Every structure is written in C-alpha cells, then in structure tokens.
Amino acid sequence: MEHEPLFEPDSDITRRLEKLDGEGLELYVADLLSMFRPLGWKVYVTKRSRDMGGDLVLDNPDGIRYVIQAKHRQDDEKVIGLSAVQQAVAAKAAYGAHHSIAMSNAVDFSEPAKRLAAYNKTILWTKHELQKLYFASIYRDEKLLQEIGLELGKPASLPRTQSTFELVPHIPSPESVFVSQSGRQAEQKTLPLEVRPRFTPKAPKNKSFLLWAPAFLVALLAAIAIFGFKRVWVASEQPSPEDVVIGYDRAYRHALNTNDTSRLFEYAAQELISARVQPWIDQRARRGCILFTVEKEPMRVLGIDVRGDVANATVRKSWKQTLVCPGQQDQVKTDGPFEMRYVLKKSDGWKIVESGGN
Structure with a gap:
C-alpha cells in the first residue's frame, strides 16, 4: 500500500499562528489538544464571561489538570507582560488545577513575567511551544508534549481542589486545524448537548x-x-478507525507489559483477542514472564481505506521488546521498525477483526 497520509503538516504554521485573533487562538489550541482524546486526554472550554483567567482546561490520562490562560499578541507585539501570568496563577486555584499555563502567539514573555512564572511554577508557552504542540498533534507524539511541560505517566500525588466553575467539553472543528484559515476566526461548528437551545412550547391561551x-x-x-x-x-x-487503531496500539503494549488484556476489548473483536493474543499472554503469565515493550518511535498511520462498513489500515511502528522471566537472562525479541495491517469492521462502532504484518 502506498503512503497516503491522513493529513500533511502545515509548512507555514508560524504565519498562521501570527494571524489568529484572541478567540481563534484559544479554539485552535483546543483543537490541537483534542487530537490526544483517543489517548485519554480531555479538553474543556470555560465560560466566556467571568472566566477568572482560565480559557481552557486540560486533564491528562493520569488525572493531572492544567488550566490555560491565552493572551493574544497585539499588532506587532513580540513580548507579553505580567498580566497573563497573574491571570494564569489565579485560574489555577479557581479551576482546581495542579498546574497553570500562560500561552501566547508572541515570541516571548517579559523578564518580570518569567520571574513570576518561575516563582509560581507556571508553564510558559510562546509561539515556539505552540509550533511543537502542532507537530505533536500531527504525529500523536506525546514525547513532544513532555518537551512543552506536560506530564505523562505520573499520577497526581495530590487531589484537585473542587472547582466551582462549569466546564464544557471541547468539540473540535476538523477544518480549523488542518485547513489554512487565511486569518479568519476559528469556530466551533457543533455545540455540546448541554448548551444547545431546547424548544419549550408555551401552552396556547386560546384552545x-x-x-x-x-x-x-x-x-x-x-x-x-x-x-x-x-x-x-x-x-x-464515536471513535474513527484511526482512533481505534491508535487506542489498540496503546492497549496492546499495556497487555504485553502487564499480561492484562482487559483494555483490548474496547478496540478489538473478542474472536481476535481469543485467537491471536490471549494464548500467548496466558503462556507467558504461567511462566511469570512479560514481554516488556517500549516505543522507540511514535506509531505512524500510513493509510486508512474505508469502504462502507470495512476499513483497512496500515501503520508503521518501532518497538523494542524484551522477554523478562524470573531467574533467566533477559532476551531481546524485537528491536526496530515494522509495519502492521489491520482490518476493521463497523457494527455499533469500529472494531479490529484481523491483524498481521511484517
């Protein structure tokens, strides 16, 4: 199968970031973060009025919460001042977050803003960090998220304080992320159920x-x-075929590392798990072994061909797998790139029914 990427990186992302207005910047970043929803991330938008300095709220898969204050640059402004950090610090307590982020499409923050951010452990995102976030979302690369200050695989040590503000789950608008915006404001095309107008007919006075x-x-x-x-x-x-393939990859590595296959059933048919996965997992578990599996490079979706209720997907992975057994020397089983092919069928939702590769 030829390489047919689902989307291509924007060669002029810097220019696009500079053109976004205030609300456009918020929704654009929310769309980028929403690309990680299949991996367990959750993105919320705050109410526009009296938002207490918080524009977006982000929860990672381990329950760590970030509140984000977006500050749009004015005209040719290159440095953002102290107020953005002050608002982010205030929002941290208001929304019960573990961390606060001050974000801007400018080039830098002022020195006083940097000192206040360091004192309050506020994360600063400039145009450079937003570029990394863009490429992280393109390739589903959680390592790039770590480079811009987001934590992975580290459950929160302290519980969140209760937030009294209402949060609305962000529904991304597909065209706003991967189609050139030409300076126009990004919009949410679909409203969540809880904020949609409902028809409430009044009783007629004349019968x-x-x-x-x-x-x-x-x-x-x-x-x-x-x-x-x-x-x-x-x-x-409902998850798309791409979301299912990404989720299955994550669940499969978890199964190899823990001998626990329960997460696989969300993404794959029971027949496939029983025939292709469970026997090998049970065999290793009886010996007290695991096949320790780590990603050397993030998985790439090379192409997905959807025809009616059947989809064929091809992905490229790079793993290092080591068989670890009690009292035995570790054995490296896989170390490098390989391709996998999946067949998915749609019933109530997409599920993987066949897998194979080289």
Missing part, C-alpha cells in the same frame, strides 16, 4: 383548534429535528 394546531405542528417538527440532530452528534462522537 381553538385553528390557533393551537400550528403551534403543535411547529413543536412536533422541532422535536423531530432535535432528535435527528442528537443522533448525528452522538454518531460523530
């Missing part, structure tokens, strides 16, 4: 059929429209 019949007809049509809209929205929230 005459000629007066209340049109109102009843309008109410019926509105109810049908809302029901259909909900079904479309729920369907759009």
